[in-house]
Amino acid sequence: MKHNAMKILIVDDELPARSRLRNLVADLQAGEVVAEAGNGQQALTLCQQHQVDVVLLDIRMPGMDGVEAANHLKKLEHPPAVIFTTAYDEYALQAFDAHAIDYLLKPIRKERLQEALKKAGHLTQAQYAAIEEANKKVPQYISAHAQGGLKLINIEDVIYFYAEHKYVTVFHKDGQVLIEESLKSLEQKYQGGFIRIHRNALVAINQLQALERSNTGHFSLALKESEQKLDVSRRHLPFVRKLMKSLG
Amino acid sequence: MKATKEQCEALFLPNFCGMRMVFVIVIIAQLFAFVLALAPLSQPSDIRWQNLGLISLFVQWCALGTAATLCLVRPWLCRFTNTQTAILSYMIMLLVIGLISEVAFWLTPRLDLNLQHHWNFLLRNLLIGAIISGPVLRYFYVQHQWRRRIQAESEARLQALQSRIRPHFLFNSMNTIASLIRSQPEQAEMAVENLADLFRISLSDVRQRFTLQEELELCQRYLQIELLRLGDERLKVVWNTDALPDDALIPALTLQPLLENAIYHGIELLTEGGVIEISGQRNNKQIEISLKNPLAKSNSTTQHKGNQLAQENIRERLHTFFTRKADLSVIDKDNYYTVTLTFPYETQRHEDTDR
Numbered sequence: 001m002k003h004n005a006m007k008i009l010i011v012d013d014e015l016p017a018r019s020r021l022r023n024l025v026a027d028l029q030a031g032e033v034v035a036e037a038g039n040g041q042q043a044l045t046l047c048q049q050h051q052v053d054v055v056l057l058d059i060r061m062p063g064m065d066g067v068e069a070a071n072h073l074k075k076l077e078h079p080p081a082v083i084f085t086t087a088y089d090e091y092a093l094q095a096f097d098a099h100a101i102d103y104l105l106k107p108i109r110k111e112r113l114q115e116a117l118k119k120a121g122h123l124t125q126a127q128y129a130a131i132e133e134a135n136k137k138v139p140q141y142i143s144a145h146a147q148g149g150l151k152l153i154n155i156e157d158v159i160y161f162y163a164e165h166k167y168v169t170v171f172h173k174d175g176q177v178l179i180e181e182s183l184k185s186l187e188q189k190y191q192g193g194f195i196r197i198h199r200n201a202l203v204a205i206n207q208l209q210a211l212e213r214s215n216t217g218h219f220s221l222a223l224k225e226s227e228q229k230l231d232v233s234r235r236h237l238p239f240v241r242k243l244m245k246s247l248g
Numbered sequence: 249m250k251a252t253k254e255q256c257e258a259l260f261l262p263n264f265c266g267m268r269m270v271f272v273i274v275i276i277a278q279l280f281a282f283v284l285a286l287a288p289l290s291q292p293s294d295i296r297w298q299n300l301g302l303i304s305l306f307v308q309w310c311a312l313g314t315a316a317t318l319c320l321v322r323p324w325l326c327r328f329t330n331t332q333t334a335i336l337s338y339m340i341m342l343l344v345i346g347l348i349s350e351v352a353f354w355l356t357p358r359l360d361l362n363l364q365h366h367w368n369f370l371l372r373n374l375l376i377g378a379i380i381s382g383p384v385l386r387y388f389y390v391q392h393q394w395r396r397r398i399q400a401e402s403e404a405r406l407q408a409l410q411s412r413i414r415p416h417f418l419f420n421s422m423n424t425i426a427s428l429i430r431s432q433p434e435q436a437e438m439a440v441e442n443l444a445d446l447f448r449i450s451l452s453d454v455r456q457r458f459t460l461q462e463e464l465e466l467c468q469r470y471l472q473i474e475l476l477r478l479g480d481e482r483l484k485v486v487w488n489t490d491a492l493p494d495d496a497l498i499p500a501l502t503l504q505p506l507l508e509n510a511i512y513h514g515i516e517l518l519t520e521g522g523v524i525e526i527s528g529q530r531n532n533k534q535i536e537i538s539l540k541n542p543l544a545k546s547n548s549t550t551q552h553k554g555n556q557l558a559q560e561n562i563r564e565r566l567h568t569f570f571t572r573k574a575d576l577s578v579i580d581k582d583n584y585y586t587v588t589l590t591f592p593y594e595t596q597r598h599e600d601t602d603r
Contacts, residue, residue, distance in 0.1 A: 013516075014420070014477050020427035039519055060416075062544065063519040087419035106423035156545070 006031030006117065007050060011043040011066065012058040012085065017106065021056055021085070024110050030117045040064025041141070041152060044072055048149050052080045054120045056104075059086045059135075064152075067092065067135040072143040075150055081120035091134045101127050138189055142170055144177040151177055155193070159226050160203040161186055173225060197221055197240050198233045208244055259326050260392035261337060264319040270312070277311035278304060280380070306352055310377070314344045334389070338381055345377035346370065402568075413450045414508060418443075424477045439476055442469040449500055457569070459596075460535075461494035463503050467526075470504050474511055482521025483511065489537075492528035495595045496535055499569045503537065505558045506587050510541035514585060517544040530593060538588040545583055559587065566591055 008031045012018045018036050025033055034050045037043040039061045047055065055073065059066040070082045084103040086092060096103045102116050132139075141152045157173045167178045168186070183202050187194060194202050209222040211232065219232040221240070232240055262269055284307065285300040317340055318325075325333050349370050421443055428436035446469060449456070458466075475483055503526075510524050522542040529536045559576060566574035566589070574591035 014424070015479055016424045016427035016477060017420075019431065020423065023427075023430060060516070062517045087423060088414075088416045106419055107426040108423075 007034045007053045008032065008117075009035050009037065009043060009046055009050065009052040009055045009080070011037045011040070011055060011061070011069070013038050013061040014058075017058065017085075021108065021113075024108065024113050027110060028114050028117070030114060040066065040069030040072070043069050044143075044150060044152065047073060047076060047080055051078060054117060055080045055082050057082055057084055059084055059089050059092055064140055065135070065137065067131050067137070068139045068141065071132060071139065072141065072150065072152070075143055075145070083116045083120055092131060094134060096131065101131065142177075142179060142181075144170065144179045146177050153177065155190060158204055159207050159223060160201055160230065161194075162230075163200040171226060171228070195240065195243055197236050198231050201230050203230065205243065205247075208240075208247065211240065211244060259322070259333065260330055260389045261318065261322070261325065261333065262388060262392075263322065264315040265322070270315065273311050273315050274308065277307045280311075281307040284376075306348070309348050309352070310345050310373075313348050314341045317344050330389070334385055338385060341381040341385075342374060342377055346374055349373040413446060413505075414512065416512065417508060420477055421473050424473070428476065435476060439473050442473050445469050446473075446504070452500075456500040457497050458500040458502075459494060460492055460496040460498055463498050463500065464489060464492075466501075467504050467507055470507060478511075478515065478521070482518075483515055484521070484523040486523055486525045488525070488527035491530055492535065492537070493530060493593060493595075497594045497596065498591065499565045502562055502565065502589070503539075505562060506539050506589075509558055509587075510539055510585070514541035514543055518542060533593050534590060535593050536588060536590045538586055540584055540586040543580075543583045543585050562589075570594070 008025060010018050010021045010025075010033055012021070022033050022036070025031060031054070034052060035046040037046050041064050043055065043057065044064075046052070055070075057066040057070060064072075066084060066086075070084070073079055073082060084092070084096065084101065085106060085108060086103060087106040093103065102119070104112055104116055138155075140155055142155060142158065144151050144153070153170060153172045159171045159173065161183055162169045162171060163183045168181060168183055170177050170179055183196070183200070187196055187202055192205075194204055195208075196202050203221065203223065207223045207225060209224045212220050212222060212229070214220065219237055219240075220229040221232050222229055264270070264273070281300065281304040284303050285296055288296075291299075318337060321340065325336060328336065353366060353369055421439065425436050425439050425443075428439065446466065449466060471483075471485060507524070507526075515522050515524065525538075525540040527538055527540075559578065563576040566576060570591050574589070577588050577590075579586040579588075
């Protein structure tokens with residue numbers, strides 16, 4: 001039986017919380033805890049390494065929190081089932097109740113854990129959308145498929161997003177990747193951190209360097225950490241000017 | 249059966265035995281005597297002034313006599329309801345006025361008081377007494393109601409302001425304890441004791457005052473619980489509080505919620521954790537305590553909202569406690585959040601000599 005036991009990943013930033021879950025899983029003989037993580041980023045890496053079946057995922061964690069981690073996890077080739085654990089999280093709990101997402105309240109009861117592990121399933125897109133909204137926190141990472149795995153890019157490392165055909169390219173400090181999210185949704189999500197300068201480009205505000213005018217009368221934008229000059233459309237020009245003036 | 253202290257406090261009649269009340273009564277009685285002396289239309293002014301002396305004497309006797317009687321029977325009046333007390337004290341006032349009138353009549357037959365008829369004098373006095381006593385009692389009643397309402401309002405406000413320990417902290421601590429019971433039962437025991445101390449104070453009387461030493465000890469207990477949960481890698485605390493006087497008074501649970509904020513909004517959201525710096529200074533009569541914690545970069549906006557509630561609360565309580573001489577200020581700069589409390593140095597002894 002041992003070789004096909006359920007592979008479990010425990011994700012919680014608190015050591016005592018993790019050891020308690022490990023004890024409970026051992027008591028129930030419900031599966032094998034293959035790894036433990038202290039935040040969302042670690043969880044994603046470990047999930048890919050260990051082909052995890054179930055993730056016991058704390059919501060409130062430093063860095064990438066549980067809700068964001070769950071959202072990235074679903075993009076994996078073999079996404080694990082997610083069971084949220086939380087001590088007290090009003091908004092998230094309301095969303096979970098409304099969408100019948102399984103969650104465990106700390107301190108977790110043995111019987112409840114057993115039940116949850118038995119029916120551990122996958123979240124639907126609607127459920128993800130609902131909890132993401134309830135979380136009221138902007139995702140800190142962009143996730144993209146790269147080299148057969150999931151690559152995470154910290155939003156702070158993004159220089160600009162560029163839309164081409166069906167995809168959006170993320171130009172960041174260490175290169176570029178393709179993602180499927182639309183520029184419009186990115187613009188809404190990261191309001192205040194990025195500015196739209198063209199129908200096809202969304203630029204990090206802290207990357208704005210200088211506005212240049214070519215001899216044909218078109219405007220383009222020079223960026224701090226990229227050689228690439230980006231076109232600024234006539235429609236977006238006044239907004240870009242205003243912002244750059246306010247930044248000094 | 250003797251009336252209890254609370255019953256007497258609920259009595260709408262003011263305490264006539266106090267110095268202040270006697271003074272107020274003398275003033276009011278004298279003003280009333282002026283009215284009585286000035287009121288008659290056809291009197292030459294020299295007679296008015298003659299009369300004023302006698303009228304004042306008589307009115308003062310009535311007023312002070314009534315007050316003294318009400319002072320004496322107060323413990324007995326406490327037993328009755330407000331309506332009963334009103335009727336009884338009204339009757340007492342008339343009785344005293346009647347008695348003093350009788351005595352005055354027999355003591356001053358030979359003075360030129362224009363006393364034509366014994367009954368006429370008595371009835372007139374009783375009628376004036378009856379007319380004046382009604383509004384006076386009514387005034388006491390209204391004033392009493394008003395005072396009670398003010399008191400109830402400020403108490404309700406304090407209750408609402410009582411800083412609450414976050415549910416988040418309670419359940420996480422429970423979880424920590426549940427985990428430690430197996431592996432480190434002694435640590436679990438200590439955590440339960442600390443948690444009990446914290447909640448006992450959080451659930452206790454809102455007007456409780458603490459010495460700074462007690463509040464700092466409470467903070468230590470709170471930190472011990474959080475240390476079990478977060479570990480000493482993530483949560484580091486530096487204390488620079490040696491300069492603070494141990495006996496300074498402070499409203500209970502003033503520093504602890506600020507510490508809780510620093511952990512909840514700061515340390516907990518940092519992957520690497522961080523250092524909370526608590527420093528205190530005393531400048532003559534003023535005490536200054538500040539808490540500084542690092543912030544996670546991305547989450548600084550949500551942080552402020554949560555912080556503001558607790559801070560407003562503490563500021564209000566400091567103001568209520570120290571009547572405006574205290575303040576709370578915030579500096580949010582370069583991913584560090586600093587809250588500074590300033591309040592006057594007051595001790596138990598100071599307070600006693602003040603009163």
